[in-house]
Amino acid sequence: MKNLHPSMKQYAVNRRNFLIGAAAFSGLAMTGQLPSQTQTGAPSFSTDPFTLGVASGDPLPNGVVLWTRLAPDPLNGGGMPPNPFVVRWEVASDDQMRKVVRHGWAYARPEFGHSVHVEVHGLKPARWYWYRFSVGSAVSPIGRTRTAPAFNDRVDQLAFAFASCQHYEQGYYTAYKHMAEEQLDLIVHLGDYIYEGGPTAGRTRIHNSPEIMSLEDYRNRFALYKSDPDLQRAHALFPWVVTWDDHEVENNYANNIPENNVPPETFLERRARAYQAYYEHMPLRHTSLPQGPDLLLYRRLRFGDLAEFNVLDTRQYRTNQPCGDGTKPICDEVFNPEATMLGDEQESWLFRNLDKSKARWNVLAQQVMMGKYDSATGPGQTISMDQWNAYPAALYRLLNFLNERKPSNPIVITGDIHSSWVHDLKTNFDDPNSPVVGTEFVGTSISSGGDGADTNATVQRQLPENPNIKFHNARRGYVLCNLTRQQWQTDYRIVAAVTRPDEPISTRASFVVENGAPGAIRTA
Ligand code: FE
Ligand code: CA
Numbered sequence: 001m002k003n004l005h006p007s008m009k010q011y012a013v014n015r016r017n018f019l020i021g022a023a024a025f026s027g028l029a030m031t032g033q034l035p036s037q038t039q040t041g042a043p044s045f046s047t048d049p050f051t052l053g054v055a056s057g058d059p060l061p062n063g064v065v066l067w068t069r070l071a072p073d074p075l076n077g078g079g080m081p082p083n084p085f086v087v088r089w090e091v092a093s094d095d096q097m098r099k100v101v102r103h104g105w106a107y108a109r110p111e112f113g114h115s116v117h118v119e120v121h122g123l124k125p126a127r128w129y130w131y132r133f134s135v136g137s138a139v140s141p142i143g144r145t146r147t148a149p150a151f152n153d154r155v156d157q158l159a160f161a162f163a164s165c166q167h168y169e170q171g172y173y174t175a176y177k178h179m180a181e182e183q184l185d186l187i188v189h190l191g192d193y194i195y196e197g198g199p200t201a202g203r204t205r206i207h208n209s210p211e212i213m214s215l216e217d218y219r220n221r222f223a224l225y226k227s228d229p230d231l232q233r234a235h236a237l238f239p240w241v242v243t244w245d246d247h248e249v250e251n252n253y254a255n256n257i258p259e260n261n262v263p264p265e266t267f268l269e270r271r272a273r274a275y276q277a278y279y280e281h282m283p284l285r286h287t288s289l290p291q292g293p294d295l296l297l298y299r300r301l302r303f304g305d306l307a308e309f310n311v312l313d314t315r316q317y318r319t320n321q322p323c324g325d326g327t328k329p330i331c332d333e334v335f336n337p338e339a340t341m342l343g344d345e346q347e348s349w350l351f352r353n354l355d356k357s358k359a360r361w362n363v364l365a366q367q368v369m370m371g372k373y374d375s376a377t378g379p380g381q382t383i384s385m386d387q388w389n390a391y392p393a394a395l396y397r398l399l400n401f402l403n404e405r406k407p408s409n410p411i412v413i414t415g416d417i418h419s420s421w422v423h424d425l426k427t428n429f430d431d432p433n434s435p436v437v438g439t440e441f442v443g444t445s446i447s448s449g450g451d452g453a454d455t456n457a458t459v460q461r462q463l464p465e466n467p468n469i470k471f472h473n474a475r476r477g478y479v480l481c482n483l484t485r486q487q488w489q490t491d492y493r494i495v496a497a498v499t500r501p502d503e504p505i506s507t508r509a510s511f512v513v514e515n516g517a518p519g520a521i522r523t524a
Pocket of ligand 2: 378382
């Protein structure tokens with residue numbers, strides 16, 4: 001608490017209000033009278049408590065989640081005293097915050113790193129809103145957000161960008177600077193928001209601690225990443241829909257199985273700390289409150305009759321990677337009929353959603369690549385054991401479902417691999433005559449892997465053996481998606497370099513998917 005004004009502690013909310021705050025714990029927006037302590041005086045900060053910015057997420061037609069975290073000393077545990085604090089919030093229909101349409105308060109609780117999650121209701125569909133927080137005399141930056149269209153409305157257009165893999169050490173977040181200039185309804189993040197490793201000398205930027213293990217380590221790492229002004233600005237301008245991949249906990253973990261030889265019980269304790277820190281730093285609803293080592297992250301978002309997003313979690317419930325993980329020749333373990341990526345519950349939930357969806361475009365927002373990439377020349381196949389093709393039982397349950405049930409226009413968007421790919425999704429990747437049942441757009445990293453390159457000699461050489469691959473590029477950037485009723489357009493936006501700041505952006509390739517015709521067509 002070294003950065004706090006000494007007078008702050010006396011205004012901290014006492015134990016009684018801490019208990020009253022149990023409702024805030026459930027994530028409900030508080031609109032009633034403020035606790036009396038805050039009327040007797042306001043906490044005074046000598047340092048800005050809003051160092052991590054503001055964010056919003058998971059838009060509904062009548063509301064969004066607003067997020068911030070009080071952290072006057074963000075890289076050293078946050079710098080807050082161990083008491084709950086009352087944080088006021090306001091939502092306005094103008095960017096000057098003059099026409100406030102909703103306001104209330106919520107607790108920033110020490111148990112959750114003094115993070116604030118407000119679920120605002122009572123807003124109008126398909127509108128821009130502006131919001132801010134205040135605690136005592138400190139006022140946050142103003143954020144902008146947008147509600148979703150009404151569930152049953154006819155919607156003609158939707159624009160979003162998706163991104164993943166933002167290793168802080170390996171490059172600048174220039175992609176976010178350019179993303180902030182796009183006309184978007186939302187941003188989708190597909191995971192590797194942080195990386196867990198220790199510092200590596202000589203990189204563009206340097207991690208702030210050895211490999212993160214404790215809750216405070218994870219909090220400080222999120223704070224380091226969120227200190228980036230380009231990332232903060234992208235959060236402040238658009239609502240985000242987030243899911244995680246592996247590095248929010250540990251490289252290539254699967255369910256309760258860690259990367260290294262650690263007992264599952266011990267790993268689950270680490271997973272609990274990592275999941276909690278993730279919740280604390282993301283604009284998630286109370287349905288995603290961590291419960292010990294579990295956190296319910298998969299969920300559905302709807303944008304009128306134009307698009308539905310099934311946001312998936314392929315880490316928490318999957319079976320272990322076969323053949324010892326890594327990129328390996330296919331071994332017998334790959335053909336385990338019990339293999340699962342989603343777990344039974346999530347898989348049934350996904351199939352039910354797809355079956356009942358009335359949306360034109362059905363988006364699966366998820367982590368690891370579904371299209372096959374065999375990197376071995378000639379007979380025999382070598383694949384990544386962390387991807388869907390190493391779980392063919394699960395993969396073909398899904399692809400056969402798409403073929404048999406024919407939900408409207410399935411589009412899979414994917415992160416993880418630090419390169420851009422476009423795939424035809426087929427009921428058998430090894431049979432060129434099998435039907436195309438969907439389209440996959442794999443997005444490159446924001447910064448992971450450094451500057452990257454346009455071509456990769458191995459991938460280029462293997463393309464004839466992988467006819468489902470329509471495009472590959474290994475530069476950095478993000479993916480822009482513009483949806484209309486007739487057409488889905490995807491633009492691969494590429495930053496020239498990420499190891500130098502402020503490099504320009506350009507479109508490296510564009511694809512369209514026509515309504516009713518799975519498979520991408522390159523247009524530029
Ligand atoms: Fe990554
Ligand atoms: Ca081969």
